[in-house]
Amino acid sequence: MGPWSGPWPDDPRFDPELLAGGDRRNVVDRYRYWRREAIVADLDTRRHDFxxxxxxxxxxxxxxxxxxxxxxxxxxxxxxxxxxxxxxxxxxxxxxxxxxxxxxxxxxxxxxxxxxxxxxxxxxxxxxxxxxxxxxxxxxxxxxxxxxxxxxxxxxxxxxxxxxxxxxxxxxxxxxxxxxxxxxxxxxxxxxAAPAAGPAGGAPAEAGSPAAPAVST
The missing domain is CATH 3.40.1280.10 (SPOUT methyltransferase, trefoil knot domain)
Structure with a gap:
């Protein structure tokens, strides 16, 4: 994903450096542009019991x-x-x-x-x-x-x-x-475990999440 195109989201989970420079990490679309700490915190709410x-x-x-x-x-x-x-x-x-x-x-x-x-x-x-x-x-x-x-x-x-x-x-x-x-x-x-849902096997995308943002070319 390249730099974010359009107004930046008003959400503390997003990383300004990633929004500006693009997100090339190995993460599912749900977590594009999120701070690492925010990703871990979200995963912690859904981790399995094993x-x-x-x-x-x-x-x-x-x-x-x-x-x-x-x-x-x-x-x-x-x-x-x-x-x-x-x-x-x-x-x-x-x-x-x-x-x-x-x-x-x-x-x-x-x-x-x-x-x-x-x-x-x-x-x-x-x-x-x-x-x-x-x-x-x-x-x-x-x-x-x-x-x-x-x-x-x-x-x-x-x-x-x-x-x-x-x-x-x-x-x-x-x-x-x-x-x-x-x-x-x-x-x-x-x-x-329940069947995985959402894009790329991740959790269902939230409203306003960057699952498929417009990207400048």
Whole structure:
């Protein structure tokens, strides 16, 4: 979107710099020209009841994808267990709009889950796991993912109230952790969330919102 054409909206959610210079961010039309803080505040009124956690013991490059997907499905929070440093490139700047909480270890994550009333659900193709395709996920779930390759750590496996597997039909032993997170989050969405509405899958546009403003060329 280029610079705003016509009288500027009298609304504090709009960013004067974006109105003047244009908005080239990766956001749905509903949020064009909005301040970042205003976008986060609006998302906070609509976030879903599930959380996402990912282990980061070896600088997992999939975390950016997990964060981006959590933003797309409007997770309440993303929890990173282990190292605080991770490659943000895959997040495509969505980490600016998604709440992220860090935990030094599984024990700290468990304490948070208990206090928040969340059920820890591990996602990994382990012996004895329950097929994700047939399980009813708790509404207040904390979906936990391990790293690419080793999967869930032993402490994470012991801590999970439920471990779900994702059906695979080819020759590979595992799928990308970022892909697995998207499948699991969408499984929760199908069970608990209302269908998305509005342009580009966002919330319904409000009267006077900049869903399709006139843009100077």
């Amino acid at each position: 959380h996402v956690a990912v282990e980061n013991w070896q600088h997992d490059f999939n975390i950016g994808t997990v964060v981006r997907t959590a933003n797309a499905f409007l997770a309440r929070e993303v929890h990173i267990v282990g190292r605080r440093r991770w490659n943000r490139r895959g997040a495509m700047v969505t980490d600016r709009y998604q709440h992220i909480r860090y935990h030094p270890g599984i024990e700290d994550l468990l304490g948070y889950a208990a206090e928040a009333g969340l059920t820890l659900v591990g996602i990994d193709n382990l012996p004895g796991s329950v097929p994700l395709e047939s399980v009813s996920l708790p509404r207040r779930s904390l979906l936990l993912f391990g790293q690419e390759g080793p999967g869930l750590s032993q402490p994470a496996r012991r801590a999970a109230s439920l471990v779900c597997s994702i059906a695979q039909y080819g020759s590979t032993r595992s799928i990308n952790a970022g892909v697995a997170s998207g499948i699991a989050m969408h499984a929760w969405i199908r069970q608990h």
